[in-house]
Amino acid sequence: MSGATQRSAIVGARQNRYTRADCNSEVLLTGTSWIEVDLARLEQNVRTIRALLARTAETPGVIRRRTGPALIAAATKADAYGIGAGPVMRRLAHCVDFLAIYSPEQALEAAAYAPSTPIIMLMPPASIPLFELVPLARENRLHLSIHDRSDIPVLIRFARDAGIKLPVHLYLDSGMSRAGLDAVRFPSILDEALAATDLTVAGVYTHLATAESDGGFMREQIDLFDRTVEPCLDRLPPDVVIHIANSSGTLRDPSSHRDMVRIGLILWGFGAESLADAEPLIRPGEIKPVLRWRSTIAHVRDYPEGALVGYGSTARLSRRSRLALVPVGYGDGYPLLLSNRGHVTFPGRAAATGARVIGRVNMDQIVVDVTDHPAVGAGDLVEIYGADLDAPSSLPTLAAQAESHCYELLCRLSPRIERRYITFEP
Template structure:
């Protein structure tokens, strides 16, 4: 609460004890803090249950050091089931009609990335894009239905640490899940599941080396992946390896997530703290 008041932030609140605590902190500083009320319209996670929100708002307005600037909710299925998303939207609109009787109407927001692009009726006063800010779609299936001109902004890189020539019938990595069928050139790349590169990408994923795709072969280990660069004869130790990103023709979050049988959100959140961050722009 101290930082919220000191920096004039507008928090999203959903518990009464949190609101009372913030109100007390604001009162001590002689300030009025703008807040947004989080309403649960069907996500089942955080928020005041939508049918209880009008009574909750009435109590909230009795705290003179807090000013209700907005009312918000979170969509559960905007990328999968737009009809349920519309039902959630109607619940939020009902709440706002109830709490606005004789009062000024607060700012409304419920749209996430999927709703920004597919549910214009959910745009209301504000929108809250998340994964779209990374230039990714909510899922590979969503991208197939709604291909958007998004520009990926995140790249995850490593380098070739070693190269070996392997004859046919050579097993690669733990468990011998990959065995060469022809003379092969295999690169060792220092990234693994301890860095957030999923083990389930073993024998599935691809990376970019010198602008060309190369398959990840054998099991992803704690600290290493093995990459078959046989088709890239000019690959050398020290070459950059792009795990995610790479521009046109690169490795997208949607593609990685489909190989890993997960969602792009998880891929984008997975890069561990051992990976050096470089922020541009």
């Protein structure tokens, strides 16, 4: 199977995520909820991040090889964090410098959707079949990672199969303890990679473990990286790309920006609101959420004081209440931990407090208390995840209530939910 055919097969298998499926009848079936994505906001977020990187380009005392603002590698793993790899990658292809993905499947996906953008695959290569990536490698835009000395002969064989000089990035483990080269062996493994005539060292990088929550340990990681890499600078190619920062690192510390930043969450408009013990370099609201999850009310009914609600009878009504049924649940990706915690809101209505989820989250439905929203009725619009960071249905607020993180809540959104690509109202 050719590279183009492989990529088309993967893309075809995912098409139903991005378009409404015609069931070959006169009736068009739609889901019980949908996700709206504003790709214009995504582009604006990239421009905002570019402006930050322009301001920090002359940060003194940092190890880097390029001049000018840092490049942007957009992390589009896991179906672009559940937002939809195809539309997202197609839009990002025109405004970022690299796509950062994890696996061979994601590499083929990126190649199909962004046919001219360089791709960095972060997964350790030794134990995975690389042969399917040969056609992509021959396009001279696939970069692979070195996590261990044993990766080098694997990558040399792959480069020879492709008939190319393969760009590789050495991953230094500076404290994540998730694969990567240790600092002691890094110089000798770098020398082996430099001596391999089938490889070209295109990058050196690390990954920050606590950039969101602990600036002190982040600083320790950066210092270890610098102590390890600086003695090797004279041996590195002049165009090598040094990259450290993830989204939180980009927001926290200009010294982490180096030659390139690898960012995901801030592209989607989140992260600035959750940075601990530091003022973010981009404030919440300067980057804007690019998605919202919506549904409609399926049913409304009054219940007496003392009525028990839901599986396990985990809620008892303290007053006569009006309860509404919203047809989303954990089968769609709504967290079970938002039982008796989460809130929904009603677009176009003044409802600063929203309506609280009452009882346990079900597989495909939740019950919300609309007693204080008498105008709300069956068929009315409901926002499950809102694009307003100040709303009780905002993704960061719900993630905290679910004892989780925006990353997980985005990635667990079911691919069955229709994605609609629109422009949000101002």
